[in-house]
Amino acid sequence: MKFNSALESIKTYEAGKPIELVIREYGIEKDQIVKLASNENPFGCSPKVKDAVRAIIDNMALYPDDSMVKLKTALSQKYGIQANELVIGAGSDQVIEFAIHAKAHGGTKVLMNSVTFAMYEIYAKQVGAQIVRTSSREHDMDEFYALYLEHKPSIIFLCTPNNPTGDAINTAKMMDFIGKIDNETLVIVDAAYMEYARYKDASKAVEPRDLIEKFENVLFLGTFSKAYGLGGMRVGYGIGRSDIIEAMYKVRPPFNITTLSLEAASVALEDEAFVQECIADNFKEMERYEIFARSKGINVIESYTNFVTLSLPEEKNSSKIAQELLKKGMIVRDLSSYGLNAIRVTIGTKFQNDRFFELVEPLL
Amino acid sequence: MKFNSALESIKTYEAGKPIELVIREYGIEKDQIVKLASNENPFGCSPKVKDAVRAIIDNMALYPDDSMVKLKTALSQKYGIQANELVIGAGSDQVIEFAIHAKAHGGTKVLMNSVTFAMYEIYAKQVGAQIVRTSSREHDMDEFYALYLEHKPSIIFLCTPNNPTGDAINTAKMMDFIGKIDNETLVIVDAAYMEYARYKDASKAVEPRDLIEKFENVLFLGTFSKAYGLGGMRVGYGIGRSDIIEAMYKVRPPFNITTLSLEAASVALEDEAFVQECIADNFKEMERYEIFARSKGINVIESYTNFVTLSLPEEKNSSKIAQELLKKGMIVRDLSSYGLNAIRVTIGTKFQNDRFFELVEPLL
Numbered sequence A, B: 001m002k003f004n005s006a007l008e009s010i011k012t013y014e015a016g017k018p019i020e021l022v023i024r025e026y027g028i029e030k031d032q033i034v035k036l037a038s039n040e041n042p043f044g045c046s047p048k049v050k051d052a053v054r055a056i057i058d059n060m061a062l063y064p065d066d067s068m069v070k071l072k073t074a075l076s077q078k079y080g081i082q083a084n085e086l087v088i089g090a091g092s093d094q095v096i097e098f099a100i101h102a103k104a105h106g107g108t109k110v111l112m113n114s115v116t117f118a119m120y121e122i123y124a125k126q127v128g129a130q131i132v133r134t135s136s137r138e139h140d141m142d143e144f145y146a147l148y149l150e151h152k153p154s155i156i157f158l159c160t161p162n163n164p165t166g167d168a169i170n171t172a173k174m175m176d177f178i179g180k181i182d183n184e185t186l187v188i189v190d191a192a193y194m195e196y197a198r199y200k201d202a203s204k205a206v207e208p209r210d211l212i213e214k215f216e217n218v219l220f221l222g223t224f225s226k227a228y229g230l231g232g233m234r235v236g237y238g239i240g241r242s243d244i245i246e247a248m249y250k251v252r253p254p255f256n257i258t259t260l261s262l263e264a265a266s267v268a269l270e271d272e273a274f275v276q277e278c279i280a281d282n283f284k285e286m287e288r289y290e291i292f293a294r295s296k297g298i299n300v301i302e303s304y305t306n307f308v309t310l311s312l313p314e315e316k317n318s319s320k321i322a323q324e325l326l327k328k329g330m331i332v333r334d335l336s337s338y339g340l341n342a343i344r345v346t347i348g349t350k351f352q353n354d355r356f357f358e359l360v361e362p363l364l
Helices: A005-009 A019-026 A047-055 A057-061 A069-079 A092-103 A119-126 A141-151 A171-179 A194-200 A208-214 A242-251 A259-268 A272-295 A318-327 A350-363 B005-009 B019-026 B047-055 B057-061 B069-079 B092-103 B119-126 B141-151 B171-179 B194-200 B208-214 B242-251 B259-268 B272-295 B318-327 B350-363
Strands: A086-089 A109-112 A130-133 A155-159 A186-190 A218-223 A236-240 A307-311 A342-346 B086-089 B109-112 B130-133 B155-159 B186-190 B218-223 B236-240 B307-311 B342-346
Touching: A005 A119, A005 B242, A019 A318, A047 A057, A047 A259, A047 B057, A057 A259, A057 B047, A069 A086, A069 A259, A086 A092, A086 A242, A092 A119, A092 A155, A092 A186, A092 A218, A092 A236, A092 A242, A109 A119, A109 A141, A119 A130, A141 A155, A141 A171, A171 A208, A194 A272, A208 A218, A208 A236, A236 A242, A242 B005, A272 A307, A272 A350, A318 A342, A318 A350, B005 B119, B019 B318, B047 B057, B047 B259, B057 B259, B069 B086, B069 B259, B086 B092, B086 B242, B092 B119, B092 B155, B092 B186, B092 B218, B092 B236, B092 B242, B109 B119, B109 B141, B119 B130, B141 B155, B141 B171, B171 B208, B194 B272, B208 B218, B208 B236, B236 B242, B272 B307, B272 B350, B318 B342, B318 B350
Parallel strands: A109 A130, A109 A155, A155 A186, A186 A218, B109 B130, B109 B155, B155 B186, B186 B218
Antiparallel strands: A086 A236, A218 A236, A307 A342, B086 B236, B218 B236, B307 B342
């Protein structure tokens, strides 16, 4: 059977190796496997969230409250915005999908950084849009502006902090850039790791309220998958002016968030202390990665997230090192498919990080 | 900001009234509200499912196994199919979305029954496809065939049993029809309520394995939201030949099912006895609706589902009756937006059904 021609250029998404597969393939016991590959919070979520989800387990049969009143109220209060400036997605991922389906199509271009989150391109290709990328590894706002003038894209993606590299855009420079973009171009500020950047460096902090007060063409993305420790529950959000949110709602499927996920995310916002403790621990442990890398003469990209990207010297091959680690039960992300000879490692617990140092040492 | 022109014809989806709103608006206590509006299993899900979800609550931080090996293995065994003939969606709803995004576009038509599941039209409009509908309330295979010849649609939707009317297509007639359709037209058999039809009448039963063995252009849809009592967990599936499934995967977002939902659905398949008991009770209670309706001179459409559609006499207005019931805390579905003077009532527990009879009696 023939399908839409846009599908021809899409590679079927290949899922990462589930722990179960590593067990079978390498005969490693489950409790010997350490996964530092998906930037999950190694401390999980707040115990209050677990209690709240347990308490409503009987509600699994009931369709979710599709007005999402509890979660939208909590998020609106957190950010000082109105409920109609907010859309909830199954991960911020789904909000990216909404935006592309609403704004891009076969006749349009989508501008993004050379190395950045892979889903921008995948969703853009689904609607047949053309991809334009910068050449610089970090977000270079001058290069973005030059490419904007040349290509007049329908959407510009800014990922700050950037995944999979960990660096972040200077907020003042980003605001200057957005101010120069015409109002028919949607600028998406993907801030999935913003809780970490906000903690580490005020000059990298982006407040969605500032963004949408100043600009009518911006969509800010946040998620519960990282700092809030709910990667498995698929909850993210987009914040923008109400006309943008209204367009997102037109392409949103009803009941896109599960009953348990709505409760989990709402209650997670009631325990910010837990999140801040996790973030403090994250940066304390990150220092150990930096010291370790320096001692090995390996370059670490300055990170504003819960992961570090180790750029390897030419004589070391990132795919090979990731493969060797996998055989020992240590799952990290090889970045060769991004054109980088680097591995991305999620900051784990002290125990998990010790294990990483121990296993990677003989390979470097 | 301007968005894609297809969005202009889409009405923003209006969610049904959440119970919380009914509480506020009418001052009714929560425990006095009975919701028979969304065809949820009134007995919930199997207790084994609840135990299994409680047992993995610590995994909420972990991204789902995107290969979905456990659920796909269980479903493949249940239906006697291969894993590559199966795609999992966030509700069968999401599989409808995949199919439309993969196969339909602005230049194509989508054929469906006059009265049927609302999301077919909503998703088709998102990609700008043109809607063609039959005139008959029940699926009339001859009319479908005539419209197929006239319009050459890219997708044909057959909903059996049909929502929101409850009637089902004779399987032999449906198979004859599909056999006459060219292989470039995707025929979607939406069988969200098939567990009920299979129980009640073998002549309405559709086995996905038969379908995909015989036809290369069919996608069968099933769900955990109805008989399996997991409406809040958002898990459905599509079964078709591997080339169709491959196309669905190209437009599927990664991690589209939550970690807890994957576990819930997998374990639900281990307790078919629970599901069969719920279905038996459903049809026992449905008889009471039929007797009640007859005693009131009201027509009930013969139902192969877990709901009944009560067609009201002209002098009774369905919107008004639904509104009166709502004021008393009884939530049912008014079908006036489908062009029917009817209300759709989910078969509840004996207690809930008694309450319905008690509250509706003075209104008829």
